[in-house]
Amino acid sequence: MNHLSNVVIPLGALLIGSRGKVTELSGDQHDLETSDRIDRLREIGFSEGLDVELLHQSPFGKDPIAVRIGAMTVALRRSEANLIKVQVI
């Protein structure tokens, strides 16, 4: 997977078992609902510079996913996860 390192992709596009570093939390700046979702992601523990790892995915349609973020594990849907951009490592 060497060719993929340093590429920045949405967290929801990360493959199971692979890891990355959060570069930013971003979405449509003017959409109130999106900025609210980003706040929620921050509150539950997502933050720039933290390591993430996609640990598990739902048996049905591979959504939601469970990711390790820092010292915790958080389950979320891919649509929200896509607001988080990660640099693949």
Add this chain to the structure above:
Amino acid sequence: MSSPHLVAVVGNPNCGKSALFNALTGLRQKVANYPGATVERRTGKVLHHAEIELIDLPGTYSLTPRSPDEAVTQQVLAGTHSIERKPDAILCVVDATNLAQHLRFVLELRGLGLPIVIALNMIDMATRERIAIDSKLLSEKLGIPVIETVAVRKKGLPELTEQLLHVINVGAPSCADYGDSLKQRQKAARKIAADVTLSEGIGHKTTRILDKILLHPVIGLIILFTLLFTMFQAVFAWAETPMDMIEAGIGGLQEYFANTLPDGFLLSVLNDGILSGVGAVVVFLPQILILFFFILILESTGYMARAAFLMDKLMSAVGLNGRAFIPLLSSFACAIPGIMAARSISNEKDRLTTILIAPLMTCSARLPVYTVIIAAFIPDKTVGIGIGLQGLVLFSLYLAGIVAALIAAALLKRFVVKGTADTFMLELPKYQTPNLRFVLIGLFERARLFLKRAGSIILVSTIVLWILAIYPVAPEGADKPAVAYSFVGIIGGWLQNIFAPIGFNWEISAALVPGMAAREVAIAALGTVYSLSGSDEMLEVGLVTVLNNAWSLPTALSFLVWFVFAPQCLSTIAVARRETGGWKWPLFMVAYLFGIAYIACFITYQTASALL
């Protein structure tokens, strides 16, 4: 004496807040390990320090409320709550194994201008994970006292109390600027956490290994369904011996009274009224405790959040999310805590839908009804290895409720409480060995509540029913049992006009009325009615055999189906009114449940009658 100092206990979900509250107050408080377990107001005075009163607030990640229970926390801390006064200090519980994340919340709390003490909790777990924190340095950096605690082992509690009294006297820490935005506070918290952390730790290995198995796409699902199935099988298998013992005890008492007391009013009220009625219910205590035992274990180990993760996709198919799985699973014990647990659902429409379908989850009070009818009509044989037919039927009844709930949710979401699907975001806490003491306290509490109900609501309605069942007395030369001429017989006769198409006789119709007080009273009522219509037989062979002789199989099946769908007890309707803030939704709930119950029973009864 002046009123005690009010101290709010706050923290992120899963930081061991409720366990610390318990240890400090010695109060019995439900401790669960999934986010949003604390939905009720809990206060208590600190042991040996009555001058401090603690209030346990729902866990939250920030002061921006995302759900009704988080709103309580925000309002109390801001001093804007309608009944709670503003606390004098904050006891902030911080998980030592996840310092940076929890510190961000501490920095936000610091802006409130209240005195704060930090309990650096689960320090034993941090040590096991080889995390080393300089708590003295942390205290200096924050300007707030930091005490290392282990709630379940009562470590650090005297120091905590001492510091609380200290900060209440000296007041809030001086202001410190950590920035206004979430992002700035995250950064500041990370910086402080990095400065005071001496060693990073290796993570919780057990959790990673267990999750590999329990969240596996195939094995994980098999385990989830096996667990649920085992739970319902155990309800039957494990409870058999204690139930036989209770039954024998009640039978013995009835025989004793029959032999020692003269025939007449007192003997009848004791044997036919109280012992037949209350006894028919108390016998189910073992089954209810087994069910609660499983739910308490699932909650306290942290497995419940995993179940929510596994179920999210299925729940999203009907417009809900995995979070709704937790209140719905609690509703298997009782719809009341289930409906209240729905407060942790942030989306108002999702919360309403969850409340409306919660009564379709078979609550433990319906177990007595199912058990009696299954024992009377379903042969006790095995179908395959270790699977009993009776257990299988019970499982199907639970399944019928679940399927109906999912269909109802989809329809409600589409046509009634229209709204978009909520997001799903849930922390998966570390696995923990359940604390046996907390589980036992939880069970003891359930047993106490159940017996209290049996001793009050059930006892009263049984006696009232018994009186209505013997008056007015039968005329001279009556050819039917006396009870047929009583008020119960008369009311049952009226109701039978409505219920005859679904196969209910007048005895059943009459029993449904007191059954609204509490589900299990229906069985008590049947016990009383049949006991009065042929008391000798009832004394000898028990309700199961009596029903077996009195009902046809289609009637029995219809009766079971009725209890899967029919509107629930008055307490459920009352709590739905409280949680939805009006009569509109509870009335809708009663109407739609009555509708599907009647239709499903009609189909069951007519089909079964045609086939058998």
